[in-house]
Each structure stands twice: as structure tokens, then as C-alpha cells.
Amino acid sequence: MLHFFFSFIIHYYIWILKNLENMTFNYLFGPIPSRRLGISLGVDLVPHKICNLNCVYCESGKTTLHTTVRKDYIPENSIITELNTYLKDNPKLDYITFSGAGEPTLHSGIGNILKFLKSNYPGYKTALITNSLLFENRDVRKEIKPFHLILPSLDAASQEVFQSINRPYKGILVSNIINGLIEFNKSYKGQLWLEYFVLPGLNDTDNELKLLKSAFQKIKPTKLQLNSLDRPGTVSGLVPASYERLVELKDFFQPIPTDIISRSDEVKHLDHLKQDIHFSILQAVSRRPCSINDLSQILSLSSTETKAHIDFLLELKEIREEVQNGVTFYCIP
Numbered sequence: 001m002l003h004f005f006f007s008f009i010i011h012y013y014i015w016i017l018k019n020l021e022n023m024t025f026n027y028l029f030g031p032i033p034s035r036r037l038g039i040s041l042g043v044d045l046v047p048h049k050i051c052n053l054n055c056v057y058c059e060s061g062k063t064t065l066h067t068t069v070r071k072d073y074i075p076e077n078s079i080i081t082e083l084n085t086y087l088k089d090n091p092k093l094d095y096i097t098f099s100g101a102g103e104p105t106l107h108s109g110i111g112n113i114l115k116f117l118k119s120n121y122p123g124y125k126t127a128l129i130t131n132s133l134l135f136e137n138r139d140v141r142k143e144i145k146p147f148h149l150i151l152p153s154l155d156a157a158s159q160e161v162f163q164s165i166n167r168p169y170k171g172i173l174v175s176n177i178i179n180g181l182i183e184f185n186k187s188y189k190g191q192l193w194l195e196y197f198v199l200p201g202l203n204d205t206d207n208e209l210k211l212l213k214s215a216f217q218k219i220k221p222t223k224l225q226l227n228s229l230d231r232p233g234t235v236s237g238l239v240p241a242s243y244e245r246l247v248e249l250k251d252f253f254q255p256i257p258t259d260i261i262s263r264s265d266e267v268k269h270l271d272h273l274k275q276d277i278h279f280s281i282l283q284a285v286s287r288r289p290c291s292i293n294d295l296s297q298i299l300s301l302s303s304t305e306t307k308a309h310i311d312f313l314l315e316l317k318e319i320r321e322e323v324q325n326g327v328t329f330y331c332i333p
């Protein structure tokens with residue numbers, strides 16, 4: 001039964017990939033199956049990796065342009081043209097998500113791009129993943145209000161911990177960010193899922209937790225989401241929070257509605273995780289043939305684990321092998 005279910009999902013995904021194979025997009029990615037957002041089409045508003053933070057846990061590597069300057073990093077029209085091309089056939093999506101390897105609110109056209117979607121594709125739900133820094137800016141707060149769902153993050157409430165974990169652009173105060181989030185959510189009509197990325201020993205001391213809880217209670221998110229390390233960050237030696245620790249923190253933050261979204265939680269959702277991995281493999285090989293090393297880097301899994309997933313897809317004949325110069329590559333049949 002499970003086998004049939006995987007096979008159905010995979011065939012559906014291949015159908016999506018095949019229908020899109022003649023199009024190339026520079027600023028759209030996916031659609032990817034996401035635990036939080038279902039089938040989500042990603043929109044990259046800034047080139048890799050322009051950010052106003054340089055978080056120690058960032059999975060996208062070091063910030064290459066550390067800035068608070070808002071501008072048209074990618075021409076607004078180029079992004080709108082790609083969205084038009086992609087959406088004109090009404091693909092089935094749960095969300096169009098503004099995110100990427102950088103901070104999307106740094107794009108000065110974010111409000112206009114959102115307006116374009118609202119006017120031309122009102123049936124789609126929109127989401128924004130942001131590091132919250134620009135919530136202190138009144139214009140940004142106004143521009144992002146039309147999103148259906150916003151997923152901001154707040155990992156520290158004291159300036160000292162904020163500096164050490166998030167390593168902001170100089171002069172940014174975490175108190176202003178917290179005030180911006182409070183102000184924004186007073187009149188925001190959508191859902192606000194606030195993420196707290198837990199780094200044991202760094203931002204979960206008794207004092208920091210007390211300050212964070214007080215900030216969360218003032219911000220009043222729809223829900224709080226506890227996350228921790230899945231993959232290596234930019235700084236070595238960071239350790240993930242255990243599932244037990246996340247459960248403790250969830251209790252601590254009561255009565256704020258809180259979910260655990262770290263992968264530790266996925267021990268209970270292994271089947272779901274497998275699906276994500278299979279989708280990711282299919283997506284990667286649909287773009288270009290990939291070796292085990294390529295896939296294991298993309299998935300952040302060991303080559304043994306990666307091989308087990310590849311064997312599963314080979315058995316289903318959803319991918320095929322091709323040997324070039326002695327190296328085995330995997331491709332779409």
C-alpha cells in the first residue's frame with residue numbers, strides 16, 4: 001500500500017517536471033514539497049547570498065554581501081515575467097513562497113511583485129520567509145501586509161545573544177526588531193508563524209528564554225515554531241537541540257501555541273521524510289544527471305543513505321543509471 005502511495009506521488013511529481021522541462025527559470029525554484037507549506041513554488045528575490053544577517057547556523061553559507069540597502073537586486077520585471085510564464089497554466093500549488101538564500105525583504109520591489117500576484121493570480125496563497133530585520137521599517141511592514149502567511153524568525157531577545165548568533169549588519173538593535181514585529185502583528189490579518197531556532201548553550205539559557213518568552217507574548221504569533229540544526233551551519237561545532245529539549249521548551253512557552261518543526265521531530269514522520277528525499281532526488285536529476293556524490297551533497301546525507309534512496313527509485317524505474325567515463329550518473333528515464 002505504502003509502495004503504491006509513493007509510486008502515485010512520484011508519478012505525479014514526474015508529470016509536473018515533464019510539463020516544465022522546456023522552461024528554464026532563474027528566479028523560481030520547485031515546486032518543492034515542504035513540511036510547513038505543502039507544495040510550494042519558491043521565488044528568489046535576491047541573488048545568493050545577500051543578507052542583512054550572517055547567522056552562524058545558515059545552511060546557505062557565509063553572507064557574501066552584508067547589507068541593509070533595499071534595491072532592485074533582480075529586475076522586478078524579470079521576476080514578474082517568470083511568474084506569468086509559470087502560472088498561466090494554473091499549476092496546483094499550496095503556496096507561492098518568497099524566500100531563497102538571502103533576505104527577500106531587501107528587494108525594494110517585493111510589494112509590487114506581491115501586488116502583481118494578488119491582481120493577476122488571486123487564487124494562489126502567498127507566503128514570506130524572512131529574518132524579521134526589516135520589520136522595524138514602516139514601509140516594509142506596509143508592503144508585506146498582503147501576504148497570507150508570514151514566517152519571520154527571532155532567535156534572541158538580548159542584544160548580546162543576537163550579535164553572537166545572527167551577526168547583524170552593524171547598528172541593528174534586536175529591541176527595534178521586536179517592536180517592529182509587535183507593531184506589525186497588531187493589524188496583520190494573515191497568519192504569523194514565528195520561528196525560534198534553538199542552539200543549545202547559546203540562545204536557550206534561563207535568562208534568554210525568559211526574555212524570549214516575554215517578547216513572543218507581546219508579538220502574539222499565530223503559532224511559535226521551534227527549529228534546530230539539520231545540516232552544518234557556517235560555523236563548526238554547533239550542536240542541534242535534542243527532541244527532548246524541544247519538548248521541554250514547548251512546555252516552557254505555554255500558553256503560546258507551539259510546534260516543533262526540527263527534524264528530530266521527524267523520527268515520527270519517517271515516511272514523510274522519505275517522500276521529501278525522493279522528490280528532491282527527482283528534482284535534481286530532472287535538471288541534469290547527478291552522481292551519488294552530487295546527490296549526497298544536495299541531500300546532506302551520507303553516500304550510503306543516499307544510495308538506499310537511489311536504489312528505491314531505480315527499482316520503481318523512476319530514474320535510470322548512465323555510466324560516463326567510469327562514473328555512474330542518475331537521470332530521468
Ligand code: SF4
Pocket residue numbers: 051052053054055057058059060063100101102103131
Ligand atoms: S537570515 Fe537566513 S539567509 Fe540570512 S544569514 Fe540568517 S539563515 Fe542565512
